[in-house]
Amino acid sequence: MLSSILESLRQEYRTRRxxxxxxxxxxxxxxxxxxxxxxxxxxxFLWVLFWAxxxxxxxYYVVRLVRFFRERVLWRLRRRLVVTYxxxxxxxxxxxxxxxxxxxxIINGQFAAFLVASNLRNHFDELRQLNRVVAHESHLTPGKxxxxxxxxxxxxxxTELAEHAASYPGLEITLRLGPLVRAYRIDGTPTxxxxxxxxxxxxxxxxxxxxxxxxxxxxxxxxxxxxGRLTVILSQPLTPELLDLVGxxxxxxxxxxxxxxxxxxxLPPADPGSPARLAxxxxxxxxxxxxxxxxxxxxxxxxxLDRAVFGAAALNxxxxxxxxxxxxxxxxxxYASSRAVTLNRQLLATLGELSRVPVTxxxxxxxxxxxxxxxxxxxxxxxxxxxxxxxxxxxxxxERVKTGDFSYRIxxxxxxQLSALGEAFDSMTASVERLLRExxxxxxxxxxxxIAREVQTRLFPQRLPEAPGLELYGICKPAxxxxxxxxxxLQLGGKRIGLVLGDISGKGISAALLxxxxxxxxxxxxxxxxxATSVSHGIPVPVSTADVIARLNRQLFDxxxxxxxxxxxxxxxxxESRKLTYTNAGHLPPFLFRSNKVxxxxxxxxxxxxxxxxxxxxxxxxxxxxxxxxxxxxxxTEPENSYGEEFGEARLLEATRRALSLPAxxxxxxxxRSVTDWTSGPELQDDMTLMVARAIR
Numbered sequence: 001m002l003s004s005i006l007e008s009l010r011q012e013y014r015t016r017r018x019x020x021x022x023x024x025x026x027x028x029x030x031x032x033x034x035x036x037x038x039x040x041x042x043x044x045f046l047w048v049l050f051w052a053x054x055x056x057x058x059x060y061y062v063v064r065l066v067r068f069f070r071e072r073v074l075w076r077l078r079r080r081l082v083v084t085y086x087x088x089x090x091x092x093x094x095x096x097x098x099x100x101x102x103x104x105x106i107i108n109g110q111f112a113a114f115l116v117a118s119n120l121r122n123h124f125d126e127l128r129q130l131n132r133v134v135a136h137e138s139h140l141t142p143g144k145x146x147x148x149x150x151x152x153x154x155x156x157x158x159t160e161l162a163e164h165a166a167s168y169p170g171l172e173i174t175l176r177l178g179p180l181v182r183a184y185r186i187d188g189t190p191t192x193x194x195x196x197x198x199x200x201x202x203x204x205x206x207x208x209x210x211x212x213x214x215x216x217x218x219x220x221x222x223x224x225x226x227x228g229r230l231t232v233i234l235s236q237p238l239t240p241e242l243l244d245l246v247g248x249x250x251x252x253x254x255x256x257x258x259x260x261x262x263x264x265x266x267l268p269p270a271d272p273g274s275p276a277r278l279a280x281x282x283x284x285x286x287x288x289x290x291x292x293x294x295x296x297x298x299x300x301x302x303x304x305l306d307r308a309v310f311g312a313a314a315l316n317x318x319x320x321x322x323x324x325x326x327x328x329x330x331x332x333x334x335y336a337s338s339r340a341v342t343l344n345r346q347l348l349a350t351l352g353e354l355s356r357v358p359v360t361x362x363x364x365x366x367x368x369x370x371x372x373x374x375x376x377x378x379x380x381x382x383x384x385x386x387x388x389x390x391x392x393x394x395x396x397x398x399e400r401v402k403t404g405d406f407s408y409r410i411x412x413x414x415x416x417q418l419s420a421l422g423e424a425f426d427s428m429t430a431s432v433e434r435l436l437r438e439x440x441x442x443x444x445x446x447x448x449x450x451i452a453r454e455v456q457t458r459l460f461p462q463r464l465p466e467a468p469g470l471e472l473y474g475i476c477k478p479a480x481x482x483x484x485x486x487x488x489x490l491q492l493g494g495k496r497i498g499l500v501l502g503d504i505s506g507k508g509i510s511a512a513l514l515x516x517x518x519x520x521x522x523x524x525x526x527x528x529x530x531x532a533t534s535v536s537h538g539i540p541v542p543v544s545t546a547d548v549i550a551r552l553n554r555q556l557f558d559x560x561x562x563x564x565x566x567x568x569x570x571x572x573x574x575x576e577s578r579k580l581t582y583t584n585a586g587h588l589p590p591f592l593f594r595s596n597k598v599x600x601x602x603x604x605x606x607x608x609x610x611x612x613x614x615x616x617x618x619x620x621x622x623x624x625x626x627x628x629x630x631x632x633x634x635x636x637t638e639p640e641n642s643y644g645e646e647f648g649e650a651r652l653l654e655a656t657r658r659a660l661s662l663p664a665x666x667x668x669x670x671x672x673r674s675v676t677d678w679t680s681g682p683e684l685q686d687d688m689t690l691m692v693a694r695a696i697r
Contacts, residue, residue: 022060104340105307114313117313141153175232177231208332217235244294253337255315255334256335257288312335314333477684479687487500495576506564546617569590573693578624593656594627627695630667655671
C-alpha cells in the first residue's frame, strides 16, 4: 500500500505542474522550519513568502481531494451511508462537547470572579461590623469629655486589632467627635484624616470608593454619644496584600483600571508611595494601572483537562470627595485566574460530603453515553451492509420490472423493514394484478349501486297524490348512493291519504334494503288502509294508525336482525272531515304550525323492529286551513358545523318560519339550503328527508 501511494505521488509530480510547485513549496517550508528550530533567526518575510506559495497549492489539492472523495470513495452507497452516520453521530457530539467545554471555561471563570468579589464584599462587611462595634462601645464608655472618649477608642483599635493586623493590611482609622479628629493606622502611626462627603446622608456606608487618589474599601458609621456626635471611618486601600487575602484558595487576583479618555472629576493628589496610585498631573489623562496579588500563584493542574480559567467582574467605586454621589467614570475590573478543579472543589466543599454523589453519577453517565455512542457507530456501519445489499438487489429487480417482467422475484428474507422491501417487491406484481381485478370489481359494484339508487328512487313517490284541501311535498337526499330514510304518500281510497316517514338505523345498502322491506310491507298489506276482515264482511273499517305500526313492528322484529330497527311516523288524513290521525313510533316529533304557535306530534310509542309485542297509541287532530305539518329525519337536525355544533331543532324551526308563507316545495328547499349553509360543505353527513303537508281551502 505504501509503495502504491509513493508511486501515485511520483506520478503526480511528473505529470502536473501544480504537483511540482507544491513539492518545492513544502521543501522550502521544511528548510525554513529547520533554520528557525536550530538558529531561531529565520526572517519573518521568508515565512510570509512560504505561506503565499503554500496556501494556493494546499487549496488546489483540497479541492482535488474532495472531488476524488466524492466521485470514487462515495460512489458506493455503503460508504456514503458510513460518512452520513459520521456526520450525523460524531460531528454533533464533538460540537456539543466543544460547546460544553467553552461553557465550562466561561462559567468557571465567572465563578472565580464571583468568589473574589464575594470575598471583597465580605471584607468591607467586616469593616462595617467593626464600625458598629466601635459605635456600640462609645455608648457603653462613660467618657467625661470628647478627648477621653477618642483616646479610649484609639486604644481599642490599637490593642484589639493589633493581633489581626495581617487581615487588614493598610487599614486607616478616622475618628471625629465634634471638632476633635484622630486619624491613624492600625499600628498607631498618624495619618491624614478622612472627611464625610456632603452627599453621604445615611449614618452607615460600606463599599469601594475612589478616595485619597486611590481605590479603597471604606466603611463609615455615625452615632450620637453622651459627649457629642461620633463619626468612625475605616479605610483600607486596594493593595497587593489585600488582593492576596481575597484571592486565597482561588488564584491570582488583580484590579485593572484602563486609561481614562476625556474629562474626569478632579481627584486629590495621592501619596507618592501608594501602590494603587490613580492621580495624574492636572489636565492629563489618568494612567492605566494594574494592581495584582503579590504571593498568589495559579494552582497546579490535577490532570490534562484541568485548564486555567479567567473571569472578571466590574467594580463600581464611588467618588468619595465629589460634590454629589457619583461613580467613577471608567470601568474598574476585578479579575481572577484559577483552575476548574480548584473552583469545583471549593463549590463541593460548601455543599458537604454528599455533593460528591451527583458528580460521580455524572461521570458514570458520561462514560456510559460515550460507550453507547461508540456502540451505535459500530451498529450503524453494520446496518449499512444489510441496507446496501437490499438496495442493490432492488435496483436490479426494478430494471427487470421496467421491461415488463412482473414474474421476477428477489426472494429476500424479511428480517427488517428494509429487507422486507424485497418481500414487498415480490408481492408487487401480484398486487398489481389483484388491484386490476379489484378495480374491475369496484366498477361493477358502482354500476350495481347506481342501479340500486335508480331502483330506490322508483320506491319514492313519483308524483304527488291529489288530496282535497291538502298540499303535499316530500324530498329525500341520501348521504351515500342509497338512503336509509323513507317517505311515502299512500292513496287509501276515497279522500284519505296516508303520510309515511321513516328513518332506518344505519346507512348504506343494509339500511336501503330494510327501507325497501318496509315500503313493500306497507304497499302489500295496507295499501288501501282498510282491514281485510272488515272488507270480507262487506263493511270496510279503516285500520287505525296504531294497528298499522304494531303490524309493521311484528314483521320487522321477526324478519330482521336484533340490531336493526326504524323510527316511524304514520298519519292518515281524511279529506272529508279534515282530520289527521297519526302514530309516532320513536320518530322526531313533526312540527304543526298553527296560527302563531307550534305543536309537536308526539303520541305513539317506541321504535319498530326492536321489541316484540309493543302496543302503540294514536291521536286525532283537526286540521284547519293554513295549518302546516313539517316532518323530518335526524339528518336535518344533527349535521354539525366546523365547531361541532348541531343545526338543531331551534334553527330548523326558525328556517321553517321564514319560509312558511312560500309553496311547500320552496319551503323544503329553503330548509335544505339552511342546513347546507350551516355545515359549509357540499357533502351530507346523514340522509336528509323532509315531508310537508299544508291545509288549504
